Amino acid sequence: MSRPEIEVRGLHKSFGDNEVLRGIDLEIGQGEVVCVIGPSGSGKSTLLRCVNLLEEPTKGQVFVGGTELTDPDVDIDAVRRRIGMVFQQFNLFPHLNVTENLTLPQRRVLGRDKGTAARIAAENLARVGLAEKADAYPSSLSGGQQQRVAIARALAMGPEVMLFDEPTSALDPELVGDVLAVMRRLAREGMTMMVVTHEMTFAREVADRVVFMDGGVVVEDGSPEQVIGDPRHERTRHFLSRLLDPAMAEVEEETSDQVGKSER
Amino acid sequence: MTDLEVPVQPKKKGLTRRQKRSLSRAAQYAVFVAAVIAFAVTADWGRLQNQFAQADIAKQMFPDVITLALKNTVLYTLSGFVVGLVLGMGLALMRLSSVGPYRWLASVYIEIFRGLPALLIFIFVGVAVPLAFPGTEIPGGTYGKVALALGLVSAAYMAETIRAGIQAVPKGQLEAARSLGFSPAKAMISIIIPQAFRIILPPLTNELVLLFKDSSLVLFLGVTLEERELSKFGRDLASTTANSTPILVAGLCYLLVTIPLSFVVRRMESKAQEAIR
Numbered sequence: 322m323s324r325p326e327i328e329v330r331g332l333h334k335s336f337g338d339n340e341v342l343r344g345i346d347l348e349i350g351q352g353e354v355v356c357v358i359g360p361s362g363s364g365k366s367t368l369l370r371c372v373n374l375l376e377e378p379t380k381g382q383v384f385v386g387g388t389e390l391t392d393p394d395v396d397i398d399a400v401r402r403r404i405g406m407v408f409q410q411f412n413l414f415p416h417l418n419v420t421e422n423l424t425l426p427q428r429r430v431l432g433r434d435k436g437t438a439a440r441i442a443a444e445n446l447a448r449v450g451l452a453e454k455a456d457a458y459p460s461s462l463s464g465g466q467q468q469r470v471a472i473a474r475a476l477a478m479g480p481e482v483m484l485f486d487e488p489t490s491a492l493d494p495e496l497v498g499d500v501l502a503v504m505r506r507l508a509r510e511g512m513t514m515m516v517v518t519h520e521m522t523f524a525r526e527v528a529d530r531v532v533f534m535d536g537g538v539v540v541e542d543g544s545p546e547q548v549i550g551d552p553r554h555e556r557t558r559h560f561l562s563r564l565l566d567p568a569m570a571e572v573e574e575e576t577s578d579q580v581g582k583s584e585r
Numbered sequence: 586m587t588d589l590e591v592p593v594q595p596k597k598k599g600l601t602r603r604q605k606r607s608l609s610r611a612a613q614y615a616v617f618v619a620a621v622i623a624f625a626v627t628a629d630w631g632r633l634q635n636q637f638a639q640a641d642i643a644k645q646m647f648p649d650v651i652t653l654a655l656k657n658t659v660l661y662t663l664s665g666f667v668v669g670l671v672l673g674m675g676l677a678l679m680r681l682s683s684v685g686p687y688r689w690l691a692s693v694y695i696e697i698f699r700g701l702p703a704l705l706i707f708i709f710v711g712v713a714v715p716l717a718f719p720g721t722e723i724p725g726g727t728y729g730k731v732a733l734a735l736g737l738v739s740a741a742y743m744a745e746t747i748r749a750g751i752q753a754v755p756k757g758q759l760e761a762a763r764s765l766g767f768s769p770a771k772a773m774i775s776i777i778i779p780q781a782f783r784i785i786l787p788p789l790t791n792e793l794v795l796l797f798k799d800s801s802l803v804l805f806l807g808v809t810l811e812e813r814e815l816s817k818f819g820r821d822l823a824s825t826t827a828n829s830t831p832i833l834v835a836g837l838c839y840l841l842v843t844i845p846l847s848f849v850v851r852r853m854e855s856k857a858q859e860a861i862r
Contacts, residue, residue, distance in 0.1 A: 373764055375760055375763065375764060398763075398766045398767070398768050399766070401763065401764055401765070401766045402765075402766035404764070405764075406761075406764035406765075408757060408760070408761060410757050412755075412757040412758060412760065412761035413761075414758065414761070414762075414776055414780075415780065416779050416780050416783060425775060426762075426765040426766070426767065429767065429771055429775050430765060430766040430767055430771070431766075471761075474765070475764075475765070478765060478766065
């Protein structure tokens with residue numbers, strides 16, 4: 322691992338008077354899968370959105386693949402082509418069918434010809450197990466299917482890094498599994514992934530590292546066995562005990578949705 | 586609390602609520618019927634028919650009322666709509682621009698042209714523009730002038746509609762496009778505007794109906810025989826025949842287009858409602 326694929330240095334982000342990130346340092350190596358966990362309002366989604374500059378950091382630096390995104394002269398659109406992003410609310414383009422959702426960005430952004438774009442779209446739809454939905458419109462798909470299409474759309478651009486912003490939080494519980502299965506497979510194939518999630522089983526099973534955030538700082542950063550299995554900090558322990566109690570976990574997820582929205 | 590006995594049926598003399606309600610409804614019907622009868626009895630139907638429904642005069646209008654007048658009305662309307670749409674799109678984007686003077690300029694334009702009667706703008710285009718730029722011709726003759734005048738009027742309304750449509754597209758759509766590497770301009774063209782137009786199709790069609798009627802103002806520009814549209818055509822014929830039948834026929838021709846269009850708008854609106862549910 323020569324240079325980290327994602328590197329965050331001294332990152333601060335404020336919304337008005339509200340300082341959401343208070344100095345984050347983070348490195349993610351090539352092929353590494355890092356899950357970011359933490360209570361709602363801890364700044365984990367904001368951190369993720371700073372990594373592809375959907376949020377402009379107030380202070381600090383962000384590097385992806387060795388390019389500094391926070392450099393004012395950087396071609397941000399060119400850098401973003403290397404970074405796939407998956408949103409909590411899927412954000413498929415509702416006026417396009419599934420295949421067009423995958424081909425339009427390839428053609429408009431990467432300048433691929435029709436045939437190539439269609440071939441790559443079909444490959445990636447097959448990759449997420451939705452080849453038979455190629456002609457469907459997003460509104461006719463379940464949440465889980467929409468999220469898998471969204472993953473395929475990001476993958477079709479050939480990214481080196483994938484960012485996931487609570488990809489399963491908006492899904493009915495019975496649909497979470499399909500999306501996590503696609504992500505697990507992607508991790509196994511060696512994709513560099515940064516995942517903001519509440520799915521502790523996924524984090525424990527798939528992540529190489531787990532980062533626990535609270536109050537805009539990284540509280541704990543280590544292997545899943547260590548951070549989830551044997552947390553060193555009281556704040557981590559407190560958070561995990563609430564999350565792992567199923568009754569409390571539901572309340573947690575709902576409030577995090579609301580905070581996630583107000584953050585944007 | 587048992588000592589407080591609530592009377593089930595308040596004993597009042599006179600009518601019950603239900604009786605009052607049916608009485609009120611009967612009164613409303615009675616007023617309506619009385620008004621219709623009064624109109625039917627007092628109006629001089631013979632003279633009305635004489636003035637407005639002369640079959641031979643009506644016959645004499647065809648086919649020109651369709652092949653010339655209605656065709657010109659449609660042409661004027663569509664060309665004005667296209668100019669208005671292009672101009673309105675530009676204004677809407679200016680309103681949303683991060684450059685202050687653009688926003689300011691677009692707001693001023695919209696306020697002025699929404700506040701002026703369309704008639705004044707027709708006179709302005711017909712008189713003031715040739716005065717201000719002597720020697721220059723608006724391309725397309727009368728057609729160009731009408732397209733410009735109707736375009737100037739409708740652009741102000743359409744700009745506000747288009748802006749609202751663009752803002753109604755969820756923010757996540759722009760974020761998704763940007764995260765895929767779309768530039769702001771490409772995201773606007775490929776992702777945001779197509780969705781915005783779906784949202785604003787009903788109000789834009791309404792604007793088309795309004796323009797269709799406003800095209801009658803062409804007569805203030807002075808038109809040749811070949812350039813006449815429905816209103817001018819009807820009025821001219823009414824004065825040569827000293828009879829108002831042509832006005833009625835022209836009016837029916839307007840309704841021939843506007844009523845189906847309104848129907849289409851209502852259909853689109855209810856469909857959009859269903860899509861939201």
